[in-house]
Amino acid sequence: MTQRRTLLIVSGLCCILCPSLGMLAATYYNRIRPPASTLQMTERELHLPADDPEAAQNAALTFRLIWRVEDMGHTDFLTQQPSSTPVSWMTAQKAADLGIRSGRDLRWRSSVPAFLVLEFNGRAYARELKRACRNGESAVCTDVRNLESRLYVIDAGPNANALRQEYPDTAVYAIVGGIVTFATPSGSRLTATIGGMDVETIQSIEPLRSRKTAPSGEMQWYALSQAKSFVAEIAFGRRHELWNESVSFGPHPTAPPADLSVYQEGGETEINPN
Amino acid sequence: MSRRLESRPTRMNPREAASIDAPARGSVTRATGSETSRTREDAQRRIDQIRGFNRELEALAREGVVRLAAPELESVRAYHDRLILELAERFDADVDERGRQLSLTMRIFSVTAAILVSTTVFLLFYHFWASIALPTQTALLIGAPLATFAIALVMKGYDPTGYFSRLAAALCFSCFVLNIVILPTLLNLNAGAMPVLASGAFALVLAYGVESELLLCAGIIGIFIYTAALIAEALGAPWWTCATRPENFLAGSAVVFGMSGIPRSSDSDFPTFYRGFGCLGLFVPLLLISAWPSLSYWNASPTHLSLAYQALTLLGSGVAIFLGVTRGWAEVTLLGALALLSLLTEKLWIWLLPRLPIYEVFLLASAIAIAVLCAVAYLRSQRRPIGESG
Numbered sequence: 001m002t003q004r005r006t007l008l009i010v011s012g013l014c015c016i017l018c019p020s021l022g023m024l025a026a027t028y029y030n031r032i033r034p035p036a037s038t039l040q041m042t043e044r045e046l047h048l049p050a051d052d053p054e055a056a057q058n059a060a061l062t063f064r065l066i067w068r069v070e071d072m073g074h075t076d077f078l079t080q081q082p083s084s085t086p087v088s089w090m091t092a093q094k095a096a097d098l099g100i101r102s103g104r105d106l107r108w109r110s111s112v113p114a115f116l117v118l119e120f121n122g123r124a125y126a127r128e129l130k131r132a133c134r135n136g137e138s139a140v141c142t143d144v145r146n147l148e149s150r151l152y153v154i155d156a157g158p159n160a161n162a163l164r165q166e167y168p169d170t171a172v173y174a175i176v177g178g179i180v181t182f183a184t185p186s187g188s189r190l191t192a193t194i195g196g197m198d199v200e201t202i203q204s205i206e207p208l209r210s211r212k213t214a215p216s217g218e219m220q221w222y223a224l225s226q227a228k229s230f231v232a233e234i235a236f237g238r239r240h241e242l243w244n245e246s247v248s249f250g251p252h253p254t255a256p257p258a259d260l261s262v263y264q265e266g267g268e269t270e271i272n273p274n
Numbered sequence: 275m276s277r278r279l280e281s282r283p284t285r286m287n288p289r290e291a292a293s294i295d296a297p298a299r300g301s302v303t304r305a306t307g308s309e310t311s312r313t314r315e316d317a318q319r320r321i322d323q324i325r326g327f328n329r330e331l332e333a334l335a336r337e338g339v340v341r342l343a344a345p346e347l348e349s350v351r352a353y354h355d356r357l358i359l360e361l362a363e364r365f366d367a368d369v370d371e372r373g374r375q376l377s378l379t380m381r382i383f384s385v386t387a388a389i390l391v392s393t394t395v396f397l398l399f400y401h402f403w404a405s406i407a408l409p410t411q412t413a414l415l416i417g418a419p420l421a422t423f424a425i426a427l428v429m430k431g432y433d434p435t436g437y438f439s440r441l442a443a444a445l446c447f448s449c450f451v452l453n454i455v456i457l458p459t460l461l462n463l464n465a466g467a468m469p470v471l472a473s474g475a476f477a478l479v480l481a482y483g484v485e486s487e488l489l490l491c492a493g494i495i496g497i498f499i500y501t502a503a504l505i506a507e508a509l510g511a512p513w514w515t516c517a518t519r520p521e522n523f524l525a526g527s528a529v530v531f532g533m534s535g536i537p538r539s540s541d542s543d544f545p546t547f548y549r550g551f552g553c554l555g556l557f558v559p560l561l562l563i564s565a566w567p568s569l570s571y572w573n574a575s576p577t578h579l580s581l582a583y584q585a586l587t588l589l590g591s592g593v594a595i596f597l598g599v600t601r602g603w604a605e606v607t608l609l610g611a612l613a614l615l616s617l618l619t620e621k622l623w624i625w626l627l628p629r630l631p632i633y634e635v636f637l638l639a640s641a642i643a644i645a646v647l648c649a650v651a652y653l654r655s656q657r658r659p660i661g662e663s664g
Contacts, residue, residue: 005427008483012423015476019454019468020416027461058404099510107573109511177464179512195512198464203408212405219404243462 030237037170037236038245039120042252045151046202046232050225061204061221063232063244066149069194070124082153083194089155090192095182097158103184111195115240116178117155117167124152153194156180160240174236202234204244224249314436315542317365324354325370366434377435384437385488388444395445396452411460415453422446430484440488443480447489450476467503467513474500485542494530494551501526509571520559521571527555550605553594557613560587565620587617 039045046063049055072088098112099105119125133141157163160175167173179195203209204221211220224230231252233245328351334340342350361367368374395418403411426442433439454469474496481489502522503513516522531552534545560583563570567579574582594610597603622642626635 008479009427011479012427012476012483013420015472015479016416016419016423016450016453019465019472020457022468023454023457023461023463023465024412027463030463058401060404104573107571108509109506109515111512111515112510113512199462201459202462203460206407210405210407239464241462241464 026239027241030239030241031235031243032238035170035235035237035245036164036240037174039118039151039171039174039234039236040231041120041151041234042231043229044147045120045149046230046234048221048225048230050222056218056222059219059222061209061219061247063202063204063234065151065197065200065202065242067118067151067153067194067197068128068149069153070128083196086191086193087153087156090180092190094155094157095190095192098156098180099158100182100190103190106182106184110183111179111181114156114158114178114180115160115163115175116153116180116194116197117157117163118174118176119152119154119167120172120174121150122152122154122172124154125150128152153178156194174234174242175240176236176242177240199241202242202244204232204247208247221249227251314365314367314434317361317367321358321361321367321369324358328354380435380437384441385444388441388448391441391445392448395449408460412457415457415460418449419446419453422449426480426484436485439484440486443484443486443489447473447477447480447492467500467507470496470503471500481544487543487547490544490547491551494547497530497533498523498526498551498555501529518569519571520562520569523555523559527552527559530555546603546605549603550609553606553609553613556590557587557594557609557616560590561613561616561620564617584617584621587613591617 045066047066048061048063049059052059068082069085069087070089071085095101098114099109100112129141129144132138132144135141155163155167156178163175167175177198179197181193181195182190183193184190208221208224212218213220213223216223227249229251230247230249232247234242235245236242331340331342335342358369362369368377399414406414422442423446426439426446429439429442430436451469451473454465454472457463458465458469474493476493477489477496478493480486481493499516502516502525505522505525506516506519507513530548534548534552536544536548564580564583564587567576567583570579570583572579591610591614594606594613598605598607598610619639622635622639626638630638
């Protein structure tokens with residue numbers, strides 16, 4: 001075997017195996033127990049491609065995270081995309097921590113990688129519910145109470161450990177990697193939106209993930225999802241990536257919203273000076 | 275005469291020359307894959323040289339410049355016939371225009387087959403994919419590039435044409451890209467820019483392994499994207515935003531251009547590709563920012579930025595044309611001239627269209643084109659023919 005051929009084989013094997021084994025090792029590290037946090041989410045926070053007939057035949061059980069941010073303008077918060085809704089909690093100090101001190105910095109980076117705090121069925125959802133129902137029962141109020149996601153992005157920062165110390169309840173708060181996007185839509189005032197999360201789709205666990213129903217050839221999860229109701233336990237690991245611990249289809253009790261007394265009227269969508 | 279005919283092309287090194295001349299002197303043995311990939315182009319060049327020589331000899335005889343005696347002519351022809359036959363058999367080179375056309379057809383079908391086979395594999399797995407359990411999917415994703423890599427290596431050893439080993443390498447690359455794109459989704463993993471680096475590096479390894487220009491292009495594009503991603507990350511932005519600022523690709527341009535200096539064991543066209551992509555990576559960002567200054571990182575006035583980048587384009591194209599002419603890099607000259615032409619066309623359009631009627635703009639552009647043509651024609655007429663230098 002010539003030296004050239006040996007070099008080709010060794011470099012080829014390294015190129016194939018190093019990334020693959022690296023990804024497996026990263027997954028193993030991420031899932032070392034105990035998880036950093038575990039949230040019990042339902043069909044309100046996890047989207048299934050159940051409306052797509054093709055999914056019945058050929059799609060593994062995959063959840064997509066449905067998250068929201070508080071819409072302090074409370075005008076059309078159910079129709080506005082969460083990724084285009086400015087966040088009210090972004091202060092000048094938090095923006096500076098993320099490397100954005102003024103509009104000039106946007107020349108170098110308008111989107112910034114950051115750790116995002118997800119709050120499940122907590123104060124942000126309670127405030128949103130109260131806002132939606134302040135004029136009594138309405139379609140919007142019913143939707144927010146029964147259908148809309150209770151998962152809110154409530155904070156962001158460059159340091160995951162600092163955020164965890166600030167939000168220690170691992171059954172309510174989870175920390176994930178994501179993107180904060182800054183803009184100056186009106187003059188020099190900065191606004192921030194959530195550009196997305198590093199991992200927003202979650203492959204479920206075996207065997208339900210890939211099992212097919214023998215007679216019809218349909219995915220088993222697809223048939224189960226016709227009940228329109230399920231509970232999934234989503235864990236968040238050491239690399240702030242998430243995975244599905246368990247899933248059960250069928251009716252489930254609706255958890256009451258969190259403390260409503262913390263609701264404050266109004267809000268600021270531009271970055272606060274402090 | 276025959277000794278003179280054995281002189282090698284100037285770009286061939288002694289080892290390759292010995293490799294090419296060997297069949298003319300000794301027994302014929304079929305070249306192995308690795309040997310073939312190194313010298314097939316050289317063998318083809320030698321056959322083309324012989325065919326050119328024969329045509330010129332016939333022309334000289336027709337015009338009465340030289341007339342070789344029949345035994346000498348017969349001796350030369352017999353030597354050439356034997357050499358062509360042996361080169362064709364050993365290195366699978368094309369002996370005539372028909373063979374060349376068939377080789378081109380094979381090359382086209384090789385690329386087409388690579389795309390079709392890759393698509394077939396993808397659709398086959400896609401059909402059954404959902405019902406396969408996660409560990410099996412993971413094993414398949416990692417095993418597919420390993421298996422196809424082994425196939426490409428085996429084919430390289432037995433395929434004198436190189437078409438089938440290139441096809442296997444393209445299939446291997448497709449499997450690898452599927453692996454590093456799908457695996458993070460299966461494992462709910464954020465892989466960052468790693469897949470870009472890995473696919474670029476693997477494309478380069480395969481390109482050098484089977485002498486594939488297609489894979490080399492994939493590898494070079496990988497280098498561009500990864501260097502741009504590194505710069506974006508260093509500036510605090512997510513890696514995938516690298517495409518929003520053309521300046522991110524300038525460093526990749528320098529890296530790729532520099533890679534044209536990597537020593538090669540054969541006369542392949544790889545350096546041409548490196549230099550060509552290097553020039554593209556330089557001129558495309560410069561032209562884009564000179565036209566749309568808001569794409570730049572710099573927080574200067576748009577007019578100043580535009581002027582600065584126009585000056586850089588002018589300087590860069592001048593340097594490229596100079597380097598291309600002095601070093602014999604035709605692709606660098608061409609791309610430098612094209613960048614200059616693009617800049618001038620754009621400026622002519624922007625400056626003159628608001629001031630003159632459109633027919634006068636075209637008249638002026640035509641006049642400039644004819645003036646350039648006349649200038650180049652004058653320069654060409656000033657060149658002394660070879661052999662008159664004294």
